[in-house]
Amino acid sequence: MKKNATAEIGTKSTPRRAKKDFWDLRLYVAGQTQNCISAFSNLKNICETYLNGKYHIEVIDLLENPQLSRGDQILAVPTLVRRLPQPVRKIIGNLSNTERTLVGLDIRLRSL
Numbered sequence: 001m002k003k004n005a006t007a008e009i010g011t012k013s014t015p016r017r018a019k020k021d022f023w024d025l026r027l028y029v030a031g032q033t034q035n036c037i038s039a040f041s042n043l044k045n046i047c048e049t050y051l052n053g054k055y056h057i058e059v060i061d062l063l064e065n066p067q068l069s070r071g072d073q074i075l076a077v078p079t080l081v082r083r084l085p086q087p088v089r090k091i092i093g094n095l096s097n098t099e100r101t102l103v104g105l106d107i108r109l110r111s112l
Contacts, residue, residue, distance in 0.1 A: 021054050021085075022054050022055070022056075022084060022085070023047070023051050023054060023055040023056070023082065023084060023085065023105075024055075024056050024058075024082070024083040024084035025043070025047070025055060025056065025057045025058070025080060025081070025082055025083070026057075026058045026059075026060060026072065026080070026081040026083060027039060027040060027043055027057060027058070027059045027060070027078060027079075027080050027081075028060050028062055028068075028069065028072070028074045028077050028078060028079045028080075028081070029059060029060070029061055029062065029077055029078050030061070030062050030063050030077040030078075031061065031063045035077075035078055035093075035094045036077065036078045036094075038094040038095075038096060039078035039080070039093070039094040039095050040059060040078075042094060042095035042096055042098070042101070043057065043080060043095055043101075044057070046095065046098060046101060046102065046105075046107075050102065050107050050108075051107070062074065062077060072088075072090070076092050078092070078093065078094060078095075079091070079092050080092075080095060080101075080105075082105055082106075089104060089105060089106065091104040091105065
């Protein structure tokens with residue numbers, strides 16, 4: 001994870017545009033804490049496994065730019081915000097429970 005205020009990660013073959021099968025994700029963190037580093041690592045693994053290069057991740061460090069939390073109404077970190085596909089969804093935590101994260105992002109339906 002970069003130490004910049006915001007860092008963008010995606011695949012070179014995937015331009016940043018609003019397509020039905022394209023995922024625009026923002027991960028809000030607060031510095032290099034273990035939870036924030038784990039959240040980024042877990043998110044990257046999930047995206048590589050389930051989204052097949054059809055995603056864009058923007059990492060926003062609120063220690064460097066706290067005002068950026070207002071737009072997505074961030075109350076805790078780490079928080080993942082799925083901006084596309086609509087509707088917007090939020091997941092708080094380090095994303096270590098892959099099944100719960102997949103259901104929260106609406107990548108996989110909840111098992112009965």
